[in-house]
Amino acid sequence: MKEIRKIAKKYMNKNDGAHGWDHVTRVYNLCMRIGKEEGADLEVLELAAFLHDIGISEDRENHEKVSAEITREILKDYDKKKMENVIHCIEVHRFSKGLKPITLEAKILQDADKLDVSGAIGIVRTMFYSGFLNRPVYIPEKEISHEYDGESETAVDHIYEKLMKIREKLNTETAKKIAEQRHDFMKKFMEEFFDEWEGKR
Secondary structure, eight states: OHHHHHHHHHHSOTTOTTTSHHHHHHHHHHHHHHHHHHTOOHHHHHHHHHHTTTTTTTOSTTHHHHHHHHHHHHTTTSOHHHHHHHHHHHHTOOGGGTOOOOSHHHHHHHHHHHHTTSHHHHHHHHHHHHHHTTOOSOOTTSOOOOSOOSSOSSHHHHHHHTGGGGGGGOOSHHHHHHHHHHHHHHHHHHHHHHHHHTTOO
16 A cells, blocks of 8 residues: 555655645545444545546546546555456546446545535635636625536635535535535635735724
């Protein structure tokens, strides 16, 4: 497993604050936490967590497919049944693709990956990536969007279009409990944000 981590890390872009090694490590931590609670195969989850984004530098838009292909080559000598589960986890880990996870481990990886765009981490990632895109944080004269059409106009729009809806899209009970706490934090953060923006605090 140490060797797998080393291999996976080589594929990741150190300068990618949204989908770099830090993200992979957080997803792994969440997978282990949720997996233990839900009774999952932790070995499969560990492999899937560390390998799920290794194709992102090659093809960001379709990185789940590229990551799965690379993983198949990396794990070619691994237990066949477990390898296929790892591949499935990686292939369906993105909610945005509308793919449904079949195995418990795939459901957990999908949950962990989505949870990492919620709460304090989710807000930080949104602001970081918005800065990278030169996207405005907030436009007060514009009504905040709550429907995602593929591209958010502001960072605040993105928070309401995607982050605030995470808890509705999770598979496991453990992930849903984690999401509630993170959702409450985001609500309080945005209340503070708007108060400060308007000079009320």
